[in-house]
Amino acid sequence: MTAHVEGPASAEDFEIEYVDTAGVRRRGPLSALWSVRFEVVRPERRFPSFRGQGNWCGWYWSATCGGHVGYESWLERDHLMLLDFDPLVTAVASQPFQVSWPGPDGKRVRHTPDFFVRRADGTALVVDVRPDERIEPRDAMKFAATAAACGLVGWDFVRVGAPEAVLMENVRWLAGYRHPRVHRPQVADRLVEAFGEGASLLAGARRVGDQIAVLPVLFHLLWQRVLAVDLHAGLLSASTRVGLGEVREGGGDAVASAVSASG
Incomplete structure (x- = not known):
C-alpha cells in the first residue's frame, strides 16, 4: 500500500533522532546522520508494559546479532525471526531512530520505524511492520514519507504485513x-x-x-x-x-x- 507524499524532497528536510551506544540522545538532519551505524544503536524508545496492554512486547535472542533485539508485537517478533534466519542479514536494531519532517500544517510529523537492517554487502534496509487491514491514511502517509527519506540516502524500505x-x-x-x-x-x-x-x-x-x-x-x-x-x-x-x-x-x-x- 503506497501513498503520495507532499513534503520534503531533500535529506536536509528530514530530521533523525536516535540514542547512541553510550545512551546519549542525538539529533540532526538525515543528510548528516545517514552514515551512523544504526544497526547497533539503542532503541529510540522504551518497550511499554502495563496491565491491559493490547500488544505483546518482548526481547528476541538473535543468532545473527548474538544478543537480544526488542519487538512490540507478535508480528514484529515473527519478522525479526525471519530477519534472523536471512543469511543476507548481518545486524538488526529495533526502534532505531525517529524520523520527522514538516507537515502541511507546519507541524513536524514523526515516525519511528520498527527495524534497521544491515546486509552483508553493506546496504541498509528500513522495515515497518503493519498488516494491510490496519493501515489508516495517516499511517500510509508516514510509510510513504519514510520510504522517500530512505530513498534519498540510498537505503531500501519495506512495509511488511502477515508472513506466509x-x-x-x-x-x-x-x-x-x-x-x-x-x-x-x-x-x-x-x-x-x-x-x-x-x-x-x-x-x-x-x-x-x-x-x-x-x-x-x-x-x-x-x-x-x-x-x-x-x-x-x-x-x-x-x-x-x-x-x-x-x-x-x-x-x-x-x-x-x-x-x-x-x-
Missing part, C-alpha cells in the same frame, strides 16, 4: 535450534554427508545415529542453511525432502531475502 503461514511455522520451529550450543561438529559433518544426494528428513537422520541426538543438529543446520528444504511446500515432517543448502559455515549465499519471501 507455512513458511512462518517452519521458521518458528527451526528458530528453536538457532543457538550455536546445538551444533555438534562431528554429527554435522555426517549429516552433510548423509543428505549429499538428498533424503527424507527422518531417514537421513537415522543414517547418522540416534534420532534424539541427531535431529537437533539437523534442525540447526537447516537454520544455518547448510542443509535445505522447501519451507513453503508444507510443514516439516519425517518425510520432508532435505538436501544440501547454498550456505556453508563461514560463507555467504545468493538466497533471496527472507523478508521478501515473507511477502
